[in-house]
Amino acid sequence: MYGADLTEIHDLIHESRGKDYGAEARELTGRVRRLRPDARSLLDVACGTGAHLRHFAGLFDRVEGLELSEPMVRAARRALPDVPVHVGDMRTFGLDARFDVVTCMFGSIGYATDEAELHATLAAFARHLNPGGVAAVDPWWFPETYLDGHVSADVTTAAGRTVARVSHSAREGPACRMDVHYVVADAHAGARHFTESHRISLFGRATYETAFRAAGLGVEYIPGLHSRRGLFLGLAP
CATH class of the missing domain: 2.20.130.10 (CAC2371-like domains)
Incomplete structure (x- = not known):
């Protein structure tokens, strides 16, 4: 789990490496709204310091965040004082709210330690979606695209x-x-x-797709996005 030392420099180092949080938020929002044009609320799971969330806040009427690392929660709350940011585990969280969109960015889904935890995580996302809502997941590398020894x-x-x-x-x-x-x-x-x-x-594409479907979500994979890791979109009935 990310500690206080990393929290202090996290956004600086990744932005210096070329990560454009605003562009990613806008691109994802466009894809989500092709499936759910009237999407107005969003929950960003594993939101970190709120780097994506601060851009989502300008694109949706209501946004909230969820993060396991307490130093990062504190940083997100300082950056976004008007946005609820909850301490919680993506595998087990339960909020008294539903959303049109649930996002999980920057490969954070890979912190699910096995397939059972992956299924639990996507089931938690599905429980927090409104009917017709969209779960957008930026995956970690697939086994065949991972560079061993990088x-x-x-x-x-x-x-x-x-x-x-x-x-x-x-x-x-x-x-x-x-x-x-x-x-x-x-x-x-x-x-x-x-x-x-x-x-x-290192979950494979088929493993992700199976977990989406087990959570009751239709699933589409879009290759090439997010440093070539791609993007999964899950649609609730």
């Missing part, structure tokens, strides 16, 4: 602070393990180093 490195400087990120990702059975090292430096605090380690499941 290394990436990035350095960015903003507002007097420099952040370096180096990651290594390796296959571990049906999942991958990604170890990430960060160095953060500024003139006042000097340099500090911390690490994060993540185990992320």
Whole structure:
């Protein structure tokens, strides 16, 4: 789970790597509204610091977020004081509300540790959809598209602070393990180093589609989006 150190620099480092949260939110909204033209409410599950949510807030009448990491919840609430952001686990959450759209972005669905948890997660999404609602899921890599042993490195400087990120990702059975090292430096605090380690499941496309259907959702897969991971759209009856 993401800690306080990463929360502080999360958006900065990913935006420096070219991630455009606003463009992703607008593109996803356009696709959702082809299925549900009157969609007015949205729940962003695993919303992190609210980087996508702040853009969804300008595209929908009512938005809410859900996030397991409490440091990220606090950051999202600071950034979006008028938006409800709930502490909760995507596999088991239960809110007293339904939405026209439920989103799960940035490959966060891969934190479901096995197929049973994937099914539980999509069932939770379905329970929170209005009739005719849409679940939009940005998946993690499929086994056949995952690059075993992938290394990436990035350095960015903003507002007097420099952040370096180096990651290594390796296959571990049906999942991958990604170890990430960060160095953060500024003139006042000097340099500090911390690490994060993540185990992320490598579900196949058919596994995702089976889980959508088991949750009672029709499913469509759109390739090429989100760093070529694609996008799943699940339609509630």
